[in-house]
Amino acid sequence: MLAATLLQAVMSAPDQQLIDIGLRLALIGMGTVFIGLLILSVSLPLVKKIAEGKKARLVAAGSEVTPAELTKHEVAAITTAIHAHLLRINKLEDMKLTWEMYEKPYSPWRMAGRSKMLIDRTSFRQRSR
Amino acid sequence: MLAATLLQAVMSAPDQQLIDIGLRLALIGMGTVFIGLLILSVSLPLVKKIAEGKKARLVAAGSEVTPAELTKHEVAAITTAIHAHLLRINKLEDMKLTWEMYEKPYSPWRMAGRSKMLIDRTSFRQRSR
Amino acid sequence: MLAATLLQAVMSAPDQQLIDIGLRLALIGMGTVFIGLLILSVSLPLVKKIAEGKKARLVAAGSEVTPAELTKHEVAAITTAIHAHLLRINKLEDMKLTWEMYEKPYSPWRMAGRSKMLIDRTSFRQRSR
Amino acid sequence: MILATRLLTALTANTGELNLSNVNFASYLGDSGFGQIEIGNVIMIIMGIVMIYLAIKKDYEPLLLIPIGFGIIAGNMPYNPDLIPIGYLDVLGGQQSVFKMFYFGVSSGLFPPLIFLGIGAMTDFSALLSNPKLLLLGAAAQIGIFITLLGSLFLGFNIQEAAAIGIIGGADGPTAIFVASQMAPHLLGAIAIAAYSYMGLVPVIQPPIMRLLTTDEERRRKMKPTRHVSQTEKILFPIIAFFITAFIAPGAITLLGMLFFGNLLKESGVTRRLADSAQGSLNNIVVILLGFSVGTSTQARYFLTTDSIKIFVLGALSFAIATAGGVLFAKFMNLFLKGDNKLNPLVGAAGVSAVPDSARVVEVEGRKYDKSNHLLMHAMAPNVAGVIGSAIAAGVLLSMVPH
Amino acid sequence: MILATRLLTALTANTGELNLSNVNFASYLGDSGFGQIEIGNVIMIIMGIVMIYLAIKKDYEPLLLIPIGFGIIAGNMPYNPDLIPIGYLDVLGGQQSVFKMFYFGVSSGLFPPLIFLGIGAMTDFSALLSNPKLLLLGAAAQIGIFITLLGSLFLGFNIQEAAAIGIIGGADGPTAIFVASQMAPHLLGAIAIAAYSYMGLVPVIQPPIMRLLTTDEERRRKMKPTRHVSQTEKILFPIIAFFITAFIAPGAITLLGMLFFGNLLKESGVTRRLADSAQGSLNNIVVILLGFSVGTSTQARYFLTTDSIKIFVLGALSFAIATAGGVLFAKFMNLFLKGDNKLNPLVGAAGVSAVPDSARVVEVEGRKYDKSNHLLMHAMAPNVAGVIGSAIAAGVLLSMVPH
Amino acid sequence: MILATRLLTALTANTGELNLSNVNFASYLGDSGFGQIEIGNVIMIIMGIVMIYLAIKKDYEPLLLIPIGFGIIAGNMPYNPDLIPIGYLDVLGGQQSVFKMFYFGVSSGLFPPLIFLGIGAMTDFSALLSNPKLLLLGAAAQIGIFITLLGSLFLGFNIQEAAAIGIIGGADGPTAIFVASQMAPHLLGAIAIAAYSYMGLVPVIQPPIMRLLTTDEERRRKMKPTRHVSQTEKILFPIIAFFITAFIAPGAITLLGMLFFGNLLKESGVTRRLADSAQGSLNNIVVILLGFSVGTSTQARYFLTTDSIKIFVLGALSFAIATAGGVLFAKFMNLFLKGDNKLNPLVGAAGVSAVPDSARVVEVEGRKYDKSNHLLMHAMAPNVAGVIGSAIAAGVLLSMVPH
Numbered sequence A, B, C: 001m002l003a004a005t006l007l008q009a010v011m012s013a014p015d016q017q018l019i020d021i022g023l024r025l026a027l028i029g030m031g032t033v034f035i036g037l038l039i040l041s042v043s044l045p046l047v048k049k050i051a052e053g054k055k056a057r058l059v060a061a062g063s064e065v066t067p068a069e070l071t072k073h074e075v076a077a078i079t080t081a082i083h084a085h086l087l088r089i090n091k092l093e094d095m096k097l098t099w100e101m102y103e104k105p106y107s108p109w110r111m112a113g114r115s116k117m118l119i120d121r122t123s124f125r126q127r128s129r
Numbered sequence D, E, F: 001m002i003l004a005t006r007l008l009t010a011l012t013a014n015t016g017e018l019n020l021s022n023v024n025f026a027s028y029l030g031d032s033g034f035g036q037i038e039i040g041n042v043i044m045i046i047m048g049i050v051m052i053y054l055a056i057k058k059d060y061e062p063l064l065l066i067p068i069g070f071g072i073i074a075g076n077m078p079y080n081p082d083l084i085p086i087g088y089l090d091v092l093g094g095q096q097s098v099f100k101m102f103y104f105g106v107s108s109g110l111f112p113p114l115i116f117l118g119i120g121a122m123t124d125f126s127a128l129l130s131n132p133k134l135l136l137l138g139a140a141a142q143i144g145i146f147i148t149l150l151g152s153l154f155l156g157f158n159i160q161e162a163a164a165i166g167i168i169g170g171a172d173g174p175t176a177i178f179v180a181s182q183m184a185p186h187l188l189g190a191i192a193i194a195a196y197s198y199m200g201l202v203p204v205i206q207p208p209i210m211r212l213l214t215t216d217e218e219r220r221r222k223m224k225p226t227r228h229v230s231q232t233e234k235i236l237f238p239i240i241a242f243f244i245t246a247f248i249a250p251g252a253i254t255l256l257g258m259l260f261f262g263n264l265l266k267e268s269g270v271t272r273r274l275a276d277s278a279q280g281s282l283n284n285i286v287v288i289l290l291g292f293s294v295g296t297s298t299q300a301r302y303f304l305t306t307d308s309i310k311i312f313v314l315g316a317l318s319f320a321i322a323t324a325g326g327v328l329f330a331k332f333m334n335l336f337l338k339g340d341n342k343l344n345p346l347v348g349a350a351g352v353s354a355v356p357d358s359a360r361v362v363e364v365e366g367r368k369y370d371k372s373n374h375l376l377m378h379a380m381a382p383n384v385a386g387v388i389g390s391a392i393a394a395g396v397l398l399s400m401v402p403h
């Protein structure tokens, strides 16, 4: 039945002019898409140049240390150091955050979740994925 | 005065037909609520059966370890292990998160809060609740 | 040209009545702003009194320990203790949070970010600010 | 000459009725609060302050009472409505007031289903799945709705108004607002304030009724622990529950559709980010705007009427009846239940909904008589069933009463 | 006498056509699901359940299929539209249904640009910046749009309808909805459902076509690792890309403007909180409402038509053609590329967009033939280029076809 | 024959004026940017790029300048408005453009109060509570508003326009937009851009004026440390401050109501989740849409007028006068204050509002002369007082000037 419907639809094909319009639309449309993305793709290396031009001044003197040379442990060490440094700056703020995170353990809107926790207390959710 | 108002209102009682309509509405309404929730309550065991049918296949071979048997320390250990495992998967992403969390410590929109922190630097907020 | 435009505009000055209205608006407006903020500023000490009246009852007996006396280490210790205490209360809930945070590491909507991580794996973002 | 004409035109055309004689400080004061204040505004503002006080000090539904309370204050600050549109009904020179735009979410019925979406996304139906027969307690408590409907007819309200007032007894703010917005928009403010006020006052209203209708022995009764509910059950529940309830009460499709949709987002396990926003930021935004709007809709000139007083009296009545209905039906069910299957009738009081406050009241009351008796989990079942029940009741009324 | 008159007036004026004879249980049942259910509703509801099942079990685009699936269920629950406005087109007595208000975001074209804002704020264009020539694969895959357009004309649709149906081949839900809402609102439901369904089914549709058109050797080919992209490049990209694309296809300004605006918020480094909300809560809220609305717009009485069937057939066709277009164009490009610059043609399949599912399919297919071959990063480039490409195509059609 | 007729009908009825001769590449190019670009668009787009550059490089109000800057670009990309509705005023064949729908939040006055809600929820009024007399500095800086109003009258604007332009001197974007949307919608774009641009340029505009009007000794002066403010004070403040300000200036009820409502949500301690969303996701969403909309409303054809130039000149003037007003009034107050109660007059500059940028400028200037002198906390008091002050001024103008 589906096939019949489709067949019948194709049979009563629209006149040539409509198809011509469709073909032209397709040509212009496909052309514009290609031209647009082509111009974009040739302009992206320019973007890179502009960006590098700015960076060049910064790294002119010494050779930039490529991060690729860092070992996993060095990465961890640096991250921790930066973390600790910034932590000190933000200490008071963090304290407040920590503090307030536990501020209202029996809020009414958290009750539903809490009662579920009580039910599921000793069980873990099994996830199939 | 309130009493008088109410009394007067009750005195000018509506005609019998309106009350009849009200009574029928009440009956049909209450009936529908009861029937609806009754059907729901008898269908829930079916839901359980469907769900169990699916699960049965999974646990057919061995007996499921009931989480209730885990001690607090085991729970902690397992959670930590899973956490550590997933942490490794998400390490780079997490690093980024940590990194960016402290990215802009002097953002203009955080100034108000920051100035408050400076004021309250040495004091803790007393909460009555 | 800009100067000419402005000059011309000023030359064709509006009649006296419009200026009079403007002057009165300015006077009433500026007056209202001042009166409003003046009343507010004299009423704020009252707010303080009301608030202190309530607090007075609480601290009547002993002298309040000013938090300024706490050392950094004491603050850290107290915070940790409170944190630990509340953590116990919220343990199950927290566990759930930890658990679920890593629930779906390959969610489709996180793919874009993830593919970026793979690219930038060994590099750190240089920030100019 | 031309300049003079230009200016004359400018003055008359552009500045409207503004002329020098109007622009003076006395005239300004007359249009400020000093000239516009009325006793009704003062009464309403005090009511708003009391609500805020109760919310902060007593923790009565703060997420609702603070927005409503401040909204009452903002809606009742005196102003001259001929000069600038501020109030929730004001339109001046084609410009709607901002409060009217906020209120559109209430008057159009848009906010309540969004709230239900959020409630669905934060509700865990485990308790209900664990003990399905407790659903019936949520049905029984809806008796408050229909008795209040009859009472409203007696007090002279028409059938649409009576239906809207009755839903206060459902103890569900969004449901009450939804029905009122469709059936009796002119009573919406009073109905919403009554519903939310009594929801906030649940810890005051319910306990005496619960004690009156139960014996000491009943109150001490412990119930069987709830069973663990699997994830598959939780996923199937919102779909199946929606089929049954929407089939029986199509008028409830909008509200229950959003409720169970939210719940499916929560339980499916694959749409966490949607569930988080549904119950998080979206819900918060709607709660802020809904509460504040309802507050601003209590402008004294429209709100302080005998109808409002009647609605408050009927509302209190309906909460009391609903509570009694739940407790008594639990005792009735006990006639057919044996041994440790018997219910603690206190749990019936949670059938009024008012989630989760009435369940909390049950827990607190139960522990007054036995410190080790935790009824919270059991009370959650009738509690969420009460939400469904009053949505069904609303659906029936919306279908049957032309509006 | 006066009382009687008052009551008579009240009854006739206030209760509309309500009278005692209408208020009975049989009449109520007739207006409930029992009396209103039709076979079409049942078919659609089953379709909704299947979508939810696929989303949860197979993880096919759950963020879209679950809201749409539940929306289909909610939109097809039976009710009597003369009593209460529920459906997405219902207005009764001046009161719009809530679903109609939700649907406004779809029918007005408001939601798609907001989704694009979120997509921009979560998309990393590094892959594309790293290898710009892969952009052309995203262009090639848009052939699906225009061949489907021609096919639609053959099947008897008019030019506006054909344009809207063609955009399904763009494999971009929001773009398809945006174009349909402007060009052929009466087909919007079917087009949206087709677009999202096939986006969900990308892991089923694409692999056979990809295998058919590639040799074993091609599928095993590894590509050069992508280069590191600097932050400045990423900041410049959205601005420059917007200039070029909007200049060439002004009809795409709305969609691409929001896409690149979102991306600038992400990359600028100084608007983190805005980017977070654009891709977080705002995106989630819009996804919830858009998906659900699209679902409710499949009410059987309007949806189950031969037009819908044709649209589904054309949609499947367009996805297949788009995939083939991308793969074949990659092979064509290889004629001009040398050595390790040659492309793995599988990557071309990602040009259809359907971000990021089709890129994932490429990765999975590639690894079937060489475990160590990771194509994901390379596939992301045509993938996001496909989004831009179909927006340009949409812009051209919106400009050229009067509507 | 019948078929031919059907097709003819279809072609004429369905495809509108579409015919073969129109569908060619030359005609398409004519409707694209190539045929539609105008010099005005180029000027505006460059302006947008400069804004984005300043936001990213100099950190000038990035949360506002990036949305506005990109909005300017998007609003000025060339297109043919007869083919498709894109611009912020476009309606075509009953279909509103998306940008027009976004802009509704600006033109209706809906966004500014929502922004104020967020500002309230993120503002800490401790500094002000600690030293109430600094409130007067926030009053003094409003002189910029009224002198600009007079200046605008001299430049030929009518009284409504002059009032709207004057509010730029309040250095509060949302307040300026709110007043302009009610008083002079046709100038809204220019006023909004001027207000936000100068708010971004506060670090450039203020310092020279501050140095000109103060002595070295004054700039080095240290102020008494602020006292600790209790939580109860903070809870009472928004309520009491709203009473006083709304009573005196009812026209400010909408803006100040939302500001103090937001602050109560923050300080009450029981509505954290509402405060979080008010200052978080809701605020971000509104900031994104408001900034972008304001940007799109600068379409060259409407924006590049001598009126806009005048508004920019007046805006710069008003910021300068406001700064001078604050500094000079601080010096005036010092005539009555003794010893270490004397103010550092730099603090007066923060009275213009532009929260928190002008407070930051005060801190930076102060430390230029004494590294150990931290004026930030003291500057926050006039800073937030300036917000209240300009809202009061706006309220007075909205009440007195018919519109």
Ligand code: NA
Residues within 6 Å of the ligand: D169, D170, D171, D172, D351, D352, D353, D354, D386, D387, D388, D389, D390, D391
């Ligand atoms: Na209820």
Ligand code: NA
Residues within 6 Å of the ligand: E169, E170, E171, E172, E351, E352, E353, E354, E386, E387, E388, E389, E390, E391
């Ligand atoms: Na595409």
Ligand code: NA
Residues within 6 Å of the ligand: F169, F170, F171, F172, F351, F352, F353, F354, F386, F387, F388, F389, F390, F391
């Ligand atoms: Na100001």
